[in-house]
Amino acid sequence: QKSTVVITGASSGVGLQAAKALAQTGQWHVVMACRDLAKTEQAAQTVGIPQDSYTIIHLDLASLDSVRQFVQDFRSTGKSLDALVCNAAIYMPLIKEPLWSVDGYELSVATNHLGHFLLCNLMLEDLKKSSASEPRLVILGTVTHNPKELGGKIPPRPDLGNLQGFEAGFKAPHTMIDGKKFEPVKAYKDSKVCNVLTMKELHRRYHESTGITFSSLYPGCVATTALFRDHYPLFQKLFPLFQKYITGGYVSEEDAGKRVAEVVADPAYNESGMYWSWGNRQKKDRKSFVQEVSNEASDDDKAKRLWELSAKLVGLA
Numbered sequence: 001q002k003s004t005v006v007i008t009g010a011s012s013g014v015g016l017q018a019a020k021a022l023a024q025t026g027q028w029h030v031v032m033a034c035r036d037l038a039k040t041e042q043a044a045q046t047v048g049i050p051q052d053s054y055t056i057i058h059l060d061l062a063s064l065d066s067v068r069q070f071v072q073d074f075r076s077t078g079k080s081l082d083a084l085v086c087n088a089a090i091y092m093p094l095i096k097e098p099l100w101s102v103d104g105y106e107l108s109v110a111t112n113h114l115g116h117f118l119l120c121n122l123m124l125e126d127l128k129k130s131s132a133s134e135p136r137l138v139i140l141g142t143v144t145h146n147p148k149e150l151g152g153k154i155p156p157r158p159d160l161g162n163l164q165g166f167e168a169g170f171k172a173p174h175t176m177i178d179g180k181k182f183e184p185v186k187a188y189k190d191s192k193v194c195n196v197l198t199m200k201e202l203h204r205r206y207h208e209s210t211g212i213t214f215s216s217l218y219p220g221c222v223a224t225t226a227l228f229r230d231h232y233p234l235f236q237k238l239f240p241l242f243q244k245y246i247t248g249g250y251v252s253e254e255d256a257g258k259r260v261a262e263v264v265a266d267p268a269y270n271e272s273g274m275y276w277s278w279g280n281r282q283k284k285d286r287k288s289f290v291q292e293v294s295n296e297a298s299d300d301d302k303a304k305r306l307w308e309l310s311a312k313l314v315g316l317a
């Protein structure tokens, strides 16, 4: 009997390669949770994920109704849930005006954080029922969340402030978590800080009582993925070269996917509350280590408050 893993945003980039890596072990059935079914089917075939090792179920993280529907649809497959990977994200560095989710929240925080926050809360019930010896919930992080590391020093830096925007209900005219002016790059970084804080709070609340392992990782700079599709064309051309030859941070989509797969399935990663990294300069056969997260992402009070406010925004409280 195979274990089942749900991966959000498995239609491209890191998520697609993680799906492939897990399916190829022969031990995992992958549920690809994606907003574009035809694209996902095409992607699965193109990278050669074995036909009988995946199921595609619709999920649009920018709609809370869609998240709830996804959970119902997953449950009706009768599969047990043994791991959940929150991987999907959008990054729109060039937009001048905010875009909005179905529920009226700024789109990048809605997609990257709020949609996943609801999904994690609902699917916790499924993970609790897993008969796997090591059920896991993994949320993708990024170096840009962390001003302590070089990759995180480039402005604008993330800053959730005192969560004023969330306190105010996070609907227009509020677009940023700290209640300040709209800044799309910062919105992305803020959402990734939320991802790490959510992982930490899940660990604090539920690890002991459930035995589920909660973790995050920075897979390296995967400069070629569609994450950068909304950037200047010249940036898209130069960024991979810059990362390859200047910073040394470049990681292929395939290797990044394998790293995610390790954090999901390898016994070495069965430690809860951890944020894994392979460092910023890539070397062959580089080993992973537990990376310290940013001050903000390790602030327990902020994690608790973010949890309470997010629960309200997604209709759980």
Ligand code: NDP
Pocket: 008, 009, 010, 011, 012, 013, 014, 015, 033, 034, 035, 036, 039, 059, 060, 061, 062, 086, 087, 088, 089, 090, 111, 140, 141, 142, 143, 192, 218, 219, 220, 221, 222, 223, 224, 225, 226, 227, 228
């Ligand atoms: P991609 O853009 O290649 O993949 C993002 C995935 O998210 C796609 O499958 C996309 O679907 C999906 N997605 C976007 N919006 C939604 C939505 N509303 N509902 C459901 N799915 C959605 O990016 P990456 O593979 O690079 O990024 C994956 C993760 O890795 C992200 O969490 C990112 O923050 C993280 N990361 C990436 C780094 C990098 O250098 N690339 C570095 C560090 C972390 P669709 O195909 O339909 O657009």
